[in-house]
Amino acid sequence: MEALRIQHLQKSYDVPNRESFAALGDVTFEVRKGEFVSIVGPSGCGKTTLLTCIAGLRSRSGGQILLYGKEVTQPPREMALIFQEYGRTLLPWKTVLDNVIFGMENRPEIKRSEHRPRGREVLNDVGLSSFEHVYPWQLSGGQQQRVAIARGLANGPDILLMDEPFASVDAQTRAELEDLLLRVWQKFSRTILFVTHDIDEAIYLSDRVIVLCQNPSVVLDTIAIEIERPREQISSREHPRFLHYRRYIHKLLQRSTDTGTAP
Amino acid sequence: MSTSGWSAFAARQSRLSGFLFVLLLLAGWEIVTYLVEDVAFYIPAVSSMLQAFGEMTWSGELPYHTVVTLIRLLLGFALSLVAAIPCGLLIGHSRPLFEVSEPLVELLRPVPAIAIMPIAILVLGINVRMQVFVIAWASFWPILLNALDGVRGIDPILMDTARTYGYQRFGLFRRIVLFSALPYIMAGLRLSLTISLILAIFVEIFMGGSGLGFLIVDYRSALRIPEMYAAIIMVAVLGYLLNAAFVLLEGRLIRWHHMSHASAG
Numbered sequence: 472m473e474a475l476r477i478q479h480l481q482k483s484y485d486v487p488n489r490e491s492f493a494a495l496g497d498v499t500f501e502v503r504k505g506e507f508v509s510i511v512g513p514s515g516c517g518k519t520t521l522l523t524c525i526a527g528l529r530s531r532s533g534g535q536i537l538l539y540g541k542e543v544t545q546p547p548r549e550m551a552l553i554f555q556e557y558g559r560t561l562l563p564w565k566t567v568l569d570n571v572i573f574g575m576e577n578r579p580e581i582k583r584s585e586h587r588p589r590g591r592e593v594l595n596d597v598g599l600s601s602f603e604h605v606y607p608w609q610l611s612g613g614q615q616q617r618v619a620i621a622r623g624l625a626n627g628p629d630i631l632l633m634d635e636p637f638a639s640v641d642a643q644t645r646a647e648l649e650d651l652l653l654r655v656w657q658k659f660s661r662t663i664l665f666v667t668h669d670i671d672e673a674i675y676l677s678d679r680v681i682v683l684c685q686n687p688s689v690v691l692d693t694i695a696i697e698i699e700r701p702r703e704q705i706s707s708r709e710h711p712r713f714l715h716y717r718r719y720i721h722k723l724l725q726r727s728t729d730t731g732t733a734p
Numbered sequence: 735m736s737t738s739g740w741s742a743f744a745a746r747q748s749r750l751s752g753f754l755f756v757l758l759l760l761a762g763w764e765i766v767t768y769l770v771e772d773v774a775f776y777i778p779a780v781s782s783m784l785q786a787f788g789e790m791t792w793s794g795e796l797p798y799h800t801v802v803t804l805i806r807l808l809l810g811f812a813l814s815l816v817a818a819i820p821c822g823l824l825i826g827h828s829r830p831l832f833e834v835s836e837p838l839v840e841l842l843r844p845v846p847a848i849a850i851m852p853i854a855i856l857v858l859g860i861n862v863r864m865q866v867f868v869i870a871w872a873s874f875w876p877i878l879l880n881a882l883d884g885v886r887g888i889d890p891i892l893m894d895t896a897r898t899y900g901y902q903r904f905g906l907f908r909r910i911v912l913f914s915a916l917p918y919i920m921a922g923l924r925l926s927l928t929i930s931l932i933l934a935i936f937v938e939i940f941m942g943g944s945g946l947g948f949l950i951v952d953y954r955s956a957l958r959i960p961e962m963y964a965a966i967i968m969v970a971v972l973g974y975l976l977n978a979a980f981v982l983l984e985g986r987l988i989r990w991h992h993m994s995h996a997s998a999g
Contacts, residue, residue, distance in 0.1 A: 528894050552898045559891040563994040564913050573909075574899035608994035626899060 474539060474630060474662045475502040475525070481533035482520055483687075494520045496687030497534070502664055504629070507656060509665045509673035512683030513724060518666040519555075521688070522634045525664070526552040538630075548578070551623035555635040557616040561607035567618050568594065568603035574626035581627075593625040594618075596655055613644035617651070624655060630662045637672070646704050649676060653702065670724075674698075674716045675707060682720055684727035691723050778960045786960035787967060795949075796968055803945040804972065806862070807934035810869025811927060818874045818926075819919060822881025827911060832882075839878070847872035847933055851940075860941060869933040873926035880922025884915030917991040920984050927980055931973050946972070 482495040494517040502508045512518055523529045525536055527546040536543040538550070546552075551574070554560045561570050571590040575581050581589075594600050597617040607615055616636055623631055633652075637645045653676065656663055667673050673680045674696055682691040698710050707713060760780050767779040790796040825831050825839075847868050854871075858864035888911060896910045938947025946969050953962035985992075 523894070526898055528897060546898045546900060548900060550898070552894075554891055554895065556891050559889050560895040562892070562910075562913070564916075564988075564990045573896075577900050577905060606990060606993065608990075 472504040473501055474504040474506075475664065476537040476540075477501065477521075477525065477534070478537065479534035480521070480524060480531055480536065482517070482524055482529070483532045493687035495524070495531075496689045498683070498688060498690055499534075500681050500690055500693065502630075502662060504662055505660055507653075507663045507665065507676055507678045508681060509667060509677040509679075510681045510683055511667055511670055511673040511720065512688065513685055513728065514668050516683050516685040517688040518668070518683060519634055521683075522552065522632050522664070522666050526550055526632055528552070548626075549629045551626055551628040551631055553616075553619050553623050553631060553633040553636045555638050557612065557619045557636070557639075558607075560619055561615060561622075563606065563608055566604050566606055567599065567610070570607060570618055571622045571625050574622055578626070590621075590625050593621045596624070596658065597621045597651060611644075613640045613648060616640065616648060620652070620655070624659060624661075628661070630664065631656075633663065633665045635667055636665075638667070638669075645672075650704065652676065653700075657701075670717060670720050671708065674713055674720070675702060675704075680716070680720065682723050684724070691727055694720065775959065778963060782960045783963040783967065786958075787964040790961060790964050796964065799944060799946050799949050799965070800968055800972060803931075803934050803938065803947065803969075806865060806938075806945060807869060807930040809862075809866045810933065811873050811930040813866060813870040814873035814877060814926060814930075815923065817870070818877035818922075819881055822878045822919070822922075823885055823907075823911065823915060825878075826882040826885025826915070827907065832886075843875050843879070848936065851937075865934075865937040865941070868937055869930050872933045873930045876925040876929065877919065877922040880918045880925075881915055884918025885911055887918070888914040917988045920988055924977070924980050924984065927976055928973065931969070931976060935969055 477498055477500050480495055480498040481493070483491045483493040486492050498521060500508075510518055510521065520529065524531050525543065527536075527543045527550075538547055562573060565573065568587065568590050571594055572586040575586050575589065591600065591603060594603055597620055599614060599617055599621065602610065602614065602618075607618060610618065620631075620636070636652075637648050640648065649672065652663075655661075665673070665676060677696050680694045680696060682694070683689070684691045694716055696712075696716060698707055698712055763777070764780045767774045767777060787796070825835050850871050851864075851868050854864045854867050858867060892910055892914065893906065896906055901909055934945065935947040935950075938945035939951050940947075942948045942951065946965050949965040950962055950969075953959070953965060
């Protein structure tokens, strides 16, 4: 079943005294329910713009964003966006648990008495059950991002949008968080749209990888990743197909930057 | 944690040495008044000031006028707070409102409260209402500007986060804007509390009647200099206590702010 369909999405910014700058040229793809899809592309190729448009935070200049067939005009309940800047997205005046239930508090259909038990359960899933009374700024970067993920999950969205969520943590933490994400993805059977500039990360995590090229961005290719799950940091990354995908995507991006713009 | 333990210890040490320094100065003052006889009239010995302080406290004169000044300044402070916080939040939150009101704010802000007083006297008459208005005028601006800056300085990512969870206008305001601006508002309030005290003493000196300011001019014209100094000392004590009470309150309200900044730095 199709969860998300992006059709001819365009976004341009007005630049004073100049031609408007096209961040998104013409982007079309779809995400099926339960799928893990990554968007990979060089820095500055409009990945963040794409995600904030899909999340309903920014207006678009053209095209359509369909969530279960319905047009997205404002942030929908069915989606949660996880930002790269984990330190700035958590509320410093709230404890970890209160941060996690922040989204639920705005959903009248979830009973008040359910907030805390549900929050604790999700915190347990991300391995932070003993930190519920702690404040976000007392945690490490990786832990803060776990809180942000827990908050996204606790709100019960169908789709998690993730904007380079692991780009600012160290390599070890990053591997841990990747595996954590795969675990909760399977446990909660969510749909994930994951943006990254890291090709290896995209292949490791995803069912499909969408390759985006630079300015104005269009979809270069979509690659189905046929590596069996559950994935494992060492063996999956040594899989012959992994290396094949990796080489292919690298070449693809290299060619697109060599020719300057999209073919 | 050991660093914060150390800094608390160091802070206590420096407060102690600062206190000792004040004592040393007072002792020096006392000695000078005995050595130079002419000075003693204008600058009386510390002991005679303390004696006047004690007598005036015992008679109830000093406590009475202190409470009068306190009520006056708190009335003005409260009035400014009630007006400035909503104004600041609103102007900071709404871009059109900010653009419309900014020139006016910049024009009125530098006008000293003392210059406003003649207008206040004309409109309100010579009474407590006018005094409270002048105090409130002076205390209004720091709170307004800080609240405004607080709202305008909110991290856009925090706002986007709340919006992805479906918070809209009022929800955003109540859940994000208010809390993010709170540290700034508190800084403005602290500044304004001191300004309120200054203005309260000023209107009392200027208009007389009651309060510590009145006491200061009254004893000066009676040439009872130690009593005059006792009233001045009381102003200092009042200012110190007000600030200390405020710091205590601030610590409770925005502990997260100080802590998060300490851990980030």
